[in-house]
Structure formats: structure tokens, C-alpha cells
Amino acid sequence: MKTLSTLMFANSYSELATSLGMSVIPQPLDQPYLVHFNPLVAEKLELDPAVVLDTRFIEIFSGNKILANMSPLAMKYSGHQFGQYNPDLGDGRGLLLGEVITSTGKKWDLHLKGSGKTPYSRMGDGRAVLRSSIREYLASAAMAGLSIPTTHALAIIGSQTSVIRENVETAATLVRVAESHLRFGHFEYLFYTGQHQELQQLADYVIEHHFPELASAPSPYASLFKQICQRTAAMIAAWQAVGFAHGVMNTDNMSILGLTFDYGPFGFIDDYEPSYICNHSDYSGRYAFDQQPAIGLWNLSAFGYALTPLLNKTEIDDGLEHYQHQLQQQYSHNMRQKLGLTIADESDTQLFSELLQLLKQYKVDYTLFFRTLSQVRIDELPHGEHHFNALFQCTLALKTWLACYQQRLQLEPDTRQRLTTMRQHNPKYILRNYLAQQAIEEAEQGNYQLIEQLMTVLAHPFDEHEDVEKLAQLPPHWGKHLEISCSS
Structure with a gap:
């Protein structure tokens, strides 16, 4: 040390x-x-x-x-x-x-x-x-x-x-x-100012320091672009599965390593709303939650255009196609993990879609639904809708979905680890906006206890932390409608 x-x-x-x-x-x-x-x-x-x-x-x-x-x-x-x-x-x-x-x-x-x-x-x-x-x-x-x-x-x-x-x-x-x-914007700056030799130098720097295995690739710059597309896809797929909205997906906020970067008016979804906008300055909804996968593609296209001194159109198109394929594959994988599914089946897309539509229709808390589902045994599923009474106003449609889910589980080779797997991929604790706001207000008065409690549960969000379970409760009504700006 x-x-x-x-x-x-x-x-x-x-x-x-x-x-x-x-x-x-x-x-x-x-x-x-x-x-x-x-x-x-x-x-x-x-x-x-x-x-x-x-x-x-x-x-x-x-x-x-x-x-x-x-x-x-x-x-x-x-x-x-x-x-x-x-x-x-x-x-x-x-x-x-x-x-x-x-x-x-x-x-x-x-x-x-x-x-x-x-x-x-x-x-x-x-x-x-x-x-x-x-x-x-x-x-x-x-x-x-x-x-x-x-x-x-x-x-x-x-x-x-x-x-x-x-x-x-x-x-x-x-x-x-x-x-x-390093951001997409570093390359855009060099491209648009005509510093193409420096752009190549920066690409070489990225390969040397972060992707040394690509130096010996037949087309190192094409491989670099493809690798960045893949990392971006994995990052955004993870955002979508956990219910995270970045809020300001400008290309200057996009990491070349696929890191979540420059936290401004971000937000974790409370009630499931796919068109959730966490930035009150985003009047058009360009960076709404359900637009993030498409914006990732748009940003990578802009990044690829900035690399045209190093790449041809086919190489850029290949990278963008790779992004779309990887995003879908990774998101499906993440959702299967949330439902305790270990193999892929052609019915999975419909199962996911019908569930998300239910959560949207009844304005159900996204995180607590999946965490609650992680407690329900397979034999309970056909009559397990009572577990969700605190989340649904009416559980009739949920009962139908739970039956379909149980039927899908019958295709699994082994379901003994299902609940354990689900609890490892469905957090009990997320950084809800209202909790962050309360921590800020207390800190402004010199009290950092809530920051300490949040840092403890956020470091291990899948654990129970029974002494601070209040941090996992449904948010109050006022806590669901906080507006966050870019002002910092």
C-alpha cells in the first residue's frame, strides 16, 4: 500500500x-x-x-x-x-x-x-x-x-x-x-480540425495503453472501432436491464472504454416507464430511457465518421452492425439472468415484452418487482400474485404472466439455483433520486450519515442489509417526480 x-x-x-x-x-x-x-x-x-x-x-x-x-x-x-x-x-x-x-x-x-x-x-x-x-x-x-x-x-x-x-x-x-x-469527442475534435496525423497518433495511443492485443491485428484501427462498439453495447445493455437512464448521452460523454461517464441528470427508474426522461432540459426526449440503445448507435456513427481518415465505410458499417447484434444479445442475456433462465428460447422475447408491458401498464416499481420475484418459488408461481399486492393495483394480468413464466421454466435443465441466481442479478438497493436528494440536503447541514449508509448498501446492492432496509422501500410519491438539471 x-x-x-x-x-x-x-x-x-x-x-x-x-x-x-x-x-x-x-x-x-x-x-x-x-x-x-x-x-x-x-x-x-x-x-x-x-x-x-x-x-x-x-x-x-x-x-x-x-x-x-x-x-x-x-x-x-x-x-x-x-x-x-x-x-x-x-x-x-x-x-x-x-x-x-x-x-x-x-x-x-x-x-x-x-x-x-x-x-x-x-x-x-x-x-x-x-x-x-x-x-x-x-x-x-x-x-x-x-x-x-x-x-x-x-x-x-x-x-x-x-x-x-x-x-x-x-x-x-x-x-x-x-x-x-478519453471520449469520442477527443477524436471528433482532431477530425473536424483537420489534425488527421494527430488523430492517428491518438488511436495508436489507445491501442498501446488499452488494447495492446489489437496491435498485431490485420486491421488494428478497424478492430479498435469494433472493440469500442462492443464495449458500448455491453454498457448500454446493462443500463437497460437495471433501469438506469444517463440523461446526457452527448458524444463528449461517451467513453472509448465503454465506461459510464460524466454523471449529470441521471436517474434509476422507479415506476417502470420506458419513455422516462431524467433530464428536465431534454425537452424532446432525445435521451429518454428507451432511446438509449438508438443513441448509442447514433454516437458510434458520429465516432466512426471521425475515424474516416483511418477506416473505410465497410469497416465502419461492420462495427455498427456488431454493436446492434451485441446489444441485443447482451440485453437478452441480462434479462434471462434477471428471470433465472440459463438457456435461450425463441419464446423469451415475448416473455420479456409482456412483462415490461405489464409493469408499464400498472406503473410498477421496476427494481422491487424483480427483487420480489426473486423470492417466489416455482411451485408458488401460479398462485403467487399475492406476493406483489404492494406493487400492483390489480394482479389478474400478472397471474396470467406468472403462469407463462412457470411454463417457460419447465424448459430449463435445472432450476435448483434459480432464486440464488436471480438475487445475484436483481439488486435490492439502487440509488433512487429521492435518496440522493436526502443525502445532499443532510450533507449541506454537515451530516454525512446517509452518504455512509448509501455507500455501504450500494457497494453490495444484492445483499439484504436488514439494518437499513428502509433504503430499499418504495419511494414516496414526491420522490418519484424530482427534476434534475445539468447545473453543477
């Missing part, structure tokens, strides 16, 4: 084209303090959790000091925002502090979010508020606990620095950790 002084840093990204970023010194926060620290993320960095006792920890991650071997850099990229190309993007409130190298040679980006103005801040102040920092901190922990690829967060640092959003709030920094912060 390492201390702050013994962390080994590299700064390979800063050795790329100078147009891809600019060196920036963080702007310090006033009277900084630790809000919360995640030892599970520290473990990824091989960082001793006792590091929080080092007085430099808060100073470094509040922008008041930097380690000698850090090389803070604001990344430059562009991207399509709500379908329109925007050339004026970049790290407007974040800095890549450096790349931590572990004893195994694995590289982790250490990123400070909310560190003040950069050349890409445009009209912004470069700050993050405590509210948005807590939401991303909790969200990244929730996704990691669900085994969905994501960026991570090591700590939140609060302060007395005032910032103005809709109201006066206090600034904070989020210490983000990721295998890479």
Missing part, C-alpha cells in the same frame, strides 16, 4: 499532441474539508486508506497543493450535444492530475473535478457544487456495485467557497479515478 509520497505517476497523455490539452494549475478552495472517502477506490490505486489522515490529502485534492510528480492538464475535445456539433468543449472545470501506475503496471487516471477555470471554461466558473459532487460520487459507487463499467470517485472535498447557480451554493471537488478519460 502506498502513501501520497510513494504513488508512482506517469503523464503519458500530456506527451501527445499539444493541441489535446493545456497545463493548468488548480484554483484552491477556501477552508476545505473531507466530506467522504471511498476505500474501495483507494484499493484500486494501491493507496493506503490511512492517507486521509495525511494533512496534505485535503490540501492536494482541494487544489491548494499539488504533488511534485503531478502534471495537471485540462483536456481539449469537442462533441455532438443533443445532436449538434459543438467545437468549443473541453475540461472546463476539471483537470487530469496524472496517471497513477500500480505495481501490476495498470494505469489509473487521477482527475480533479471542480478545480476552477481552464481555457475551456467558456463563461463558467470552473467549479462543481457539493450537490452534483455527491450525486456523481454515489452514482459511480452504485454502478460499480452493480458491476456496470464506470468511472470511480475516491473522495469528495467540500469548502466554504461560494458559487452561484440557481441559488448560492458551496463549491466542492470530486476526485475521479478512471482507466481513461
Whole structure:
């Protein structure tokens, strides 16, 4: 385990084209303090959790000091925002502090979010508020606990620095950790500015650092695009199965490693509504929950177009077809796991569809339905609708579906592990919007107990955690209709 002084840093990204970023010194926060620290993320960095006792920890991650071997850099990229190309993007409130190298040679980006103005801040102040920092901190922990690829967060640092959003709030920094912060938008920036040699250099960098096995492929760049399509498909299939809406799927928020990235107005579905929009700024519903698979394809198409100096049309089309095939295959696999099915059958699509239609029609809580189903034995299914009385106003149609489900289970070679499998793939705990909001409001008063409780259950969302079962209850009516904005 390492201390702050013994962390080994590299700064390979800063050795790329100078147009891809600019060196920036963080702007310090006033009277900084630790809000919360995640030892599970520290473990990824091989960082001793006792590091929080080092007085430099808060100073470094509040922008008041930097380690000698850090090389803070604001990344430059562009991207399509709500379908329109925007050339004026970049790290407007974040800095890549450096790349931590572990004893195994694995590289982790250490990123400070909310560190003040950069050349890409445009009209912004470069700050993050405590509210948005807590939401991303909790969200990244929730996704990691669900085994969905994501960026991570090591700590939140609060302060007395005032910032103005809709109201006066206090600034904070989020210490983000990721295998890479490279986005589709990095490639789009180089393509649209005609820096095609630098674009190839960046593609080579991605292959060297993240996909070294592709270096010897017959067509390394085509294989790279296909691999990114596959990872994106797996990520979005996982989102759809667990009921997660990202909210702002712009291409500058799309990771080249298929990581859930840049948590803004995200939301986990409460009552099942496929057209759920979690971002109140998304007036057209472009990024609604049920649009995410298609938007993934749209974003990959834009990304593929940015790679046309390296790829031909056939290679791009092959990658996009691979995305669609992988997305469907992975989503079907995920749904079968949620229902405890181990083999594929042609009737599965109809079984899934009829269930989702039921959940939509009766406005049933998505997470609690599947968790409840994970408790019902096969022999109970034909008359097991009473288990769902708290979720359905009328269970007559559900009774019919449960009978069909029991019939489908008869095709399984072995159902003895069904309930165990289902409980391993249907979480009891998700980060509901109202819980995040309550944690924020309490934290703004200096109480971090709910953050601590949420971090415990979100790290192990499939376990029972009987002492805090209230966090798994149906949300109150007001908690289902919270509007989340991009303001942070």
C-alpha cells in the first residue's frame, strides 16, 4: 500500500499532441474539508486508506497543493450535444492530475473535478457544487456495485467557497479515478480540425495503453472501432436491464472504454416507464430511457465518421452492425439472468415484452418487482400474485404472466439455483433520486450519515442489509417526480 509520497505517476497523455490539452494549475478552495472517502477506490490505486489522515490529502485534492510528480492538464475535445456539433468543449472545470501506475503496471487516471477555470471554461466558473459532487460520487459507487463499467470517485472535498447557480451554493471537488478519460469527442475534435496525423497518433495511443492485443491485428484501427462498439453495447445493455437512464448521452460523454461517464441528470427508474426522461432540459426526449440503445448507435456513427481518415465505410458499417447484434444479445442475456433462465428460447422475447408491458401498464416499481420475484418459488408461481399486492393495483394480468413464466421454466435443465441466481442479478438497493436528494440536503447541514449508509448498501446492492432496509422501500410519491438539471 502506498502513501501520497510513494504513488508512482506517469503523464503519458500530456506527451501527445499539444493541441489535446493545456497545463493548468488548480484554483484552491477556501477552508476545505473531507466530506467522504471511498476505500474501495483507494484499493484500486494501491493507496493506503490511512492517507486521509495525511494533512496534505485535503490540501492536494482541494487544489491548494499539488504533488511534485503531478502534471495537471485540462483536456481539449469537442462533441455532438443533443445532436449538434459543438467545437468549443473541453475540461472546463476539471483537470487530469496524472496517471497513477500500480505495481501490476495498470494505469489509473487521477482527475480533479471542480478545480476552477481552464481555457475551456467558456463563461463558467470552473467549479462543481457539493450537490452534483455527491450525486456523481454515489452514482459511480452504485454502478460499480452493480458491476456496470464506470468511472470511480475516491473522495469528495467540500469548502466554504461560494458559487452561484440557481441559488448560492458551496463549491466542492470530486476526485475521479478512471482507466481513461478519453471520449469520442477527443477524436471528433482532431477530425473536424483537420489534425488527421494527430488523430492517428491518438488511436495508436489507445491501442498501446488499452488494447495492446489489437496491435498485431490485420486491421488494428478497424478492430479498435469494433472493440469500442462492443464495449458500448455491453454498457448500454446493462443500463437497460437495471433501469438506469444517463440523461446526457452527448458524444463528449461517451467513453472509448465503454465506461459510464460524466454523471449529470441521471436517474434509476422507479415506476417502470420506458419513455422516462431524467433530464428536465431534454425537452424532446432525445435521451429518454428507451432511446438509449438508438443513441448509442447514433454516437458510434458520429465516432466512426471521425475515424474516416483511418477506416473505410465497410469497416465502419461492420462495427455498427456488431454493436446492434451485441446489444441485443447482451440485453437478452441480462434479462434471462434477471428471470433465472440459463438457456435461450425463441419464446423469451415475448416473455420479456409482456412483462415490461405489464409493469408499464400498472406503473410498477421496476427494481422491487424483480427483487420480489426473486423470492417466489416455482411451485408458488401460479398462485403467487399475492406476493406483489404492494406493487400492483390489480394482479389478474400478472397471474396470467406468472403462469407463462412457470411454463417457460419447465424448459430449463435445472432450476435448483434459480432464486440464488436471480438475487445475484436483481439488486435490492439502487440509488433512487429521492435518496440522493436526502443525502445532499443532510450533507449541506454537515451530516454525512446517509452518504455512509448509501455507500455501504450500494457497494453490495444484492445483499439484504436488514439494518437499513428502509433504503430499499418504495419511494414516496414526491420522490418519484424530482427534476434534475445539468447545473453543477
